[in-house]
Amino acid sequence: MPEARELADFVRPELEARGLRVFEISTASHEGLRPLTFALAEIVDQARAEAPAPEPARIVLRPHAVDEKGFTVTRRQDADGVYFEVLGAKPERWVRQTDFSNDEAVGYLADRLARLGVEEKLFATGAVAGDEVRIGSGNGAVVFDWEPTLLTGSELLGGPRGTDLRLDDRLRxxxxxxxxxxxxxxxxxxxxxxxxxxxxxxxxxxxxxxxxxxxxxxxxxxxx
Missing domain, CATH: 1.10.287 (Helix Hairpins)
Incomplete structure (x- = not known):
């Protein structure tokens, strides 16, 4: 476009007077693209040369201990008395996913906690039958009286589907x-x-x- 070339010739002196390099290019004929590419490459090389040397990243691997269960059981006491607090990603996620109006779901939760080792840890921390256990912290904690008999498994699961004899009030x-x-x-x-x-x-x-x-x-x- 002749008008575009004339306009470029008109503004070139002003831009060069500001210390800017001017490249006239044409997207139609590709005129001037090669010098522009070389100029960009020079800028990249200069930036790389002036950049500080990158520091080697130190990668630290901390594997979990063999006996790490991913939860903690802590004996605590407040104005209402002694209770045992269970914290951990798995038990807290499981209680949030459990429908406590469904006996079968509650029984399944008890089995999962027992397999994870929560029951054994409660014993080791000094909990006895009837002690208060809280899974989670604050207002979102699930609170219940601990029944060690929840460790007992298959022999108590023979009732109709949707029921769990371990949750029967007569057995509690x-x-x-x-x-x-x-x-x-x-x-x-x-x-x-x-x-x-x-x-x-x-x-x-x-x-x-x-x-x-x-x-x-x-x-x-x-x-x-």
């Missing part, structure tokens, strides 16, 4: 009832042992090996 006595049942069981065992020792000391029963030796001695006396 209060802390006071569980302690009373435990003491009654221990007392019954102690009484049974005492009765057995009393009968043995009174001669009501004896060791089978002693009876066999006595029978052998009686047989020898008869032969004599």
């Amino acid at each position: 006595p209060s802390r006071k009832e569980k302690r009373a049942e435990f003491h009654e069981r221990m007392d019954a065992k102690a009484a049974a042992r005492e009765e057995l020792w009393t009968e043995r000391s009174s001669g009501h029963w004896s060791d089978p090996a002693d009876e066999a030796r006595a029978a052998s001695d009686d047989a020898g006396d008869d032969r004599a």
Whole structure:
């Protein structure tokens, strides 16, 4: 376009007076593109030469420990008493995904927590049946009374689909009832042992090996 060339000739002196390099190019005929390409390459080479040398990046790899479970269990205490706080990406994500109005979903959550090792960690931290456990922190934490029997698995899953016997209220006595049942069981065992020792000391029963030796001695006396 003759008009464009004339305009370029008109503005060139002004641009060069400002210290700018001027390249007249044509996108139609590709005139002037090669000198422009060389000029751009010079600018890139100059920028690279003036740039500071890049510092070598130091990559640090920190593998997880072999026994790292990805969660923590901490014994805490507030105005309401002692509770155990469970924090970790997996358990907190699982409780957010659980529909607590669905017994089967709650039972599945309990199984996942047991497989992850939350139950064992609660035992190791000192938790006992009936203690308060909070998964998560703050107002978003899920709070429940811990039942170690949740470790028991397949034998309790024989009910109809959508039910979980581990969540049946009849199988979830209060802390006071569980302690009373435990003491009654221990007392019954102690009484049974005492009765057995009393009968043995009174001669009501004896060791089978002693009876066999006595029978052998009686047989020898008869032969004599």
